[in-house]
Amino acid sequence: xxxxxxxxxSRRRFVKSASVFALxxxxxxxxxxxxxxxxxxxxxxxxxxWRINIADQREPGTRILISGTIYQADGKPAPxxxxxxxxxxxxxxxxxxxxxxxxxxxxxxxxSDARGQxxxxxxxxxxxxxxNPPPPLHxxxxxxxxxxxxxxxxxxxxxGDSQIRPDEIARANGLGRFSNIVQLVPxxxxxxxxxxxxxxxxxxxxxxxxxxxxYRN
Numbered sequence: 001x002x003x004x005x006x007x008x009x010s011r012r013r014f015v016k017s018a019s020v021f022a023l024x025x026x027x028x029x030x031x032x033x034x035x036x037x038x039x040x041x042x043x044x045x046x047x048x049x050w051r052i053n054i055a056d057q058r059e060p061g062t063r064i065l066i067s068g069t070i071y072q073a074d075g076k077p078a079p080x081x082x083x084x085x086x087x088x089x090x091x092x093x094x095x096x097x098x099x100x101x102x103x104x105x106x107x108x109x110x111x112s113d114a115r116g117q118x119x120x121x122x123x124x125x126x127x128x129x130x131x132n133p134p135p136p137l138h139x140x141x142x143x144x145x146x147x148x149x150x151x152x153x154x155x156x157x158x159x160g161d162s163q164i165r166p167d168e169i170a171r172a173n174g175l176g177r178f179s180n181i182v183q184l185v186p187x188x189x190x191x192x193x194x195x196x197x198x199x200x201x202x203x204x205x206x207x208x209x210x211x212x213x214x215y216r217n
Contacts, residue, residue: 048080048110048111049110049111050110050111050112050113050117050118050119051067051110051118051119051120051121052108052109052110052119052120052121053108053120053121053122054085054087054106054107054108054120054121054122055089055106055121055122055123059089059090059106059123060089060090060091060123061089061090061123061124061125061126062090062123062124062192063121063122063123063191063192064121064122064123064124064184064191064192064193064194065119065120065121065187065191065192065193065194066119066120066122066139066156066182066193066194066195066196067117067118067119067120067193067194067195068117068118068119068177068195068196068197068198069112069115069116069117069118069197069198070083070112070116070117070118070143070145070197070198070199070200071116071197071198071199071200072199072200073199073200073201073202075199076116077112077114077115077116077117078112078116078145078200079111079112079113079114079115079116080111080112080146081111081112081116081118081143081144081145081146081198081200082109082110082111082143082144082145082150083109083110083111083112083118083141083142083143083144084107084108084109084141084142084144084150085107085108085109085110085120085122085139085140085141085142086101086104086106086107086108086139086140087104087106087107087122087125087138087139087140088104088106088125088126088127088128088129089105089106089123089125089126090123090124090125090126091126091129092125092126092127092128092129092130092131092134093105093129094106099128099129101140102214106122106123106125108120108122121191122139124137124158124184124192125137125138125139127163133163134163135163136157136158136161136163136164136168137157137158137161137163138155138156138157139155139156140152140155141153141154141155141156142210143198143200143205145200145205148200148202148205148206149205149206149209149210150209150210150213151204151205151206151207151208151209151210152208152210152215153180153198153204153208154180155180156180156182156194156196157172157180157181157182158181158182158183158184158194159181159182159183159184164181168181169181177195177196177197178196178197178198178199179196180196182194182195182196
């Protein structure tokens, strides 16, 4: 089982997806106060929420908030992009008693809003339990833009993680908010916050498309 987890993450690491981050933008990140302006009804009752809570307040672990903007290929905001997220808990398990990423307990689905923005609240995941050496701490992310296949993109990594390989750091350097290696910084509420933007890439979507909701073998 441990080898399977490593193989999946290893395949993801070596896919060349630099084109996803080819365009840099200077749009200001949505701040905590900006996010808070959205109504509670939008967060809790909307059929297609732009912001979700993956791990509730009772979940052990360090609270984090990640937000950003999804852009179309021409640089315009991309609304209604489906985003599926999942990760391990604070002990390094997707599920119990067997840690199975297909049955991840901590997961959620959101859709970017009219401005292309998204956000999710959760906890910082832990390294895989019982795997040595483990892959970096990560949050898996799948995107499904309108008219394009459901596909995987590089997982969220966290700056300062000693398990991130030098070549991965080098590839992410200079990408700014499009980097998959995000920096967690304390927000006004005390929650650690990070920002990551995406650019829709049709070629990447075709290349990384999922089969029955999962990675190709």
